[in-house]
Amino acid sequence: MKWKCNHCGFEANAFSEYHWRCPRCGEPLDLVYDGKLEKTSSKNIWEKYGDTIPLKPEKTRREGNTPLVAEKIDGMTLLFKLEYLNPGGSFKDRGSALAIYYAYKSGFKSVIEDTSGNTGISVALYSRLYGLKTKIYMPKTAPPGKKKVIKALGAEIIEAPTRGDAAEMVLKEALTGAYYVAHTWNYFYIIGASTIAWEVLEEDVPDYVISPIGSGGLFLGLVKGFEKALEAGWITKMPRFIGVQGYSTQPVYKAFKGVTQPGEDSSLADGIMVPNPPRLNEIVNALHKYQGDVILVGNTEILRAWRELWELGFLVEPTSASIYAALEKIKNQLSGKKVLLVLTGSGLKTIPDI
Template sequence: MTPLVPGELSGHPVWFKLDFLLPTGSFKDRGAAVLVSYLRCQGYRRLVVDSSGNAAAALAAYCAAARLECHVFAPAATSPAKLAQARAYGAEVTLVEGSREHVAATAQRAATADPAAAYASHNWHPVFVEGTKTWLLEVWEQLGGRFPSACFLPVGGGSLLIGAWRACQALPGPYPKLVAAQPLACAPLVQAFERGEPDVSPVAPATTLAEGARIAAPPRGRQMLAAIRRSDGWVEAIDEDSLVDTLRQLWRQGLYVEPTAALGAAAFRQAVARGRPMPAGEAVIVLTGSGLKTGSLALE
């Protein structure tokens, strides 16, 4: 269980859920632990993964702990530093030229061709989300058996958000409003939500420090929109200046997180600045990834 600690943003008290303290340094450990256990029980000896960052590290780590082989397919442009952690856990890493979608297709083909291997996608495997939902179950427990009034969280592929919605369905309400934050540079969910559309359309992403949320065509767009709307939540798109400023504010409270992890906090600050009425009760901000992964890049 990761700590839930009190803090402050824009003069308001908030709670921070410190998921960057999970063993590999990101919330992806929650999904990876459950998915790797599940696939091992199914008899697989090797997992095939496509990721360029935290998911690769998490799946590689839990494969190592479970004595399974792990094969990571990553975009050719991925920086070697981001893959060093997965390699350290013993994963084989293959760089693939082309789009993110092509990388995923290559991984799927490799898994299909090998009967001992499973394609362990954090982006679509339902068991990954079963693990991810534990973050909000823990918050429920840490608040003495109830939900907070609102949760502010980064959204890329959306497993954190969909996990939150699953947690809501598992326990009695009232439920928290789920507030999804994306970088303005890549905000397909925000665009679809604000247009009132039922599904998310791909966007052309610009560059952003919030690399983990740079997913132009999230596969679970429809589910994400439904979760936000049914929770009575909303969306915020964060520009790069706000992101850096929020990152600084977190760091100066002793919370050393990576840029993507600051999106939820930035969304809270932006909502306050816009004068949006905040629900009474606890606001929980999920901090998803460690600053030790990319922190020093941010303010250079």
């Protein structure tokens, strides 16, 4: 397993050194590894895919192996992947299980991250399992509920005046030798998301994949997962990929379409409000390569979709509903198709008001 920068060509052995981004040019780093994709029946996804990917975590809370629910709605077959039923309440657990095990194996004693969301919960959960000290840098204004969850998982919270201050503080501490998870850059989160694609394909084969895009880790992980499955002969053609962003933060839409739409002050889908995705070019290339598209959704649409998902029995958070809002806008084109919808995060942290 080695780090590789696709921008400047930098390479390094990932078992002997850790970089959260390219030390030469500052771009995101990929992990390059060999590995054949094969079907097994284990419920532990690291036993299942451990020969495919470069690490087999020693500790697991049985992340992954989440339900796939098929429903025929409006002439489509919707395949809902219930990622919010992961042990930490989101798909991030797949990446954290890898990223934190890597930190432990590499000899780090402490883990730091700047986030206030699902990644913070997930990082806190897995760090504790390996006995690593964890500090999560959060803006003062972060939701108290999420802070309580992160603290209850045994992590320390450092409050910063703003989100920007939190980022600065974590970078300063990263220089002292702590493992900076940097999940929006960290390739392990992309590998984690690929396991979602493989699980889905063991049950069904979608024609379309609809995914929220924040930093793009989920989106790129799905793309790479399907690519690997194509290579292994599990499928004969790639699905088409639809990315979803909010009107409030549309960097991928802008880069893909060359225009922007009128913005909104804030998005209910706070999980995808990432103004500068580190892998923007890669996301846009994948969208072009697989005849993809980007759909923007607004708060009113997200709210309606969120309620509809709850009434379908899917207890998700608003970010997860953004893809269902997007589906509503394009469903006429998808009649007769199988559409994969990855429901990313638990709504029990954020119960909707009626």
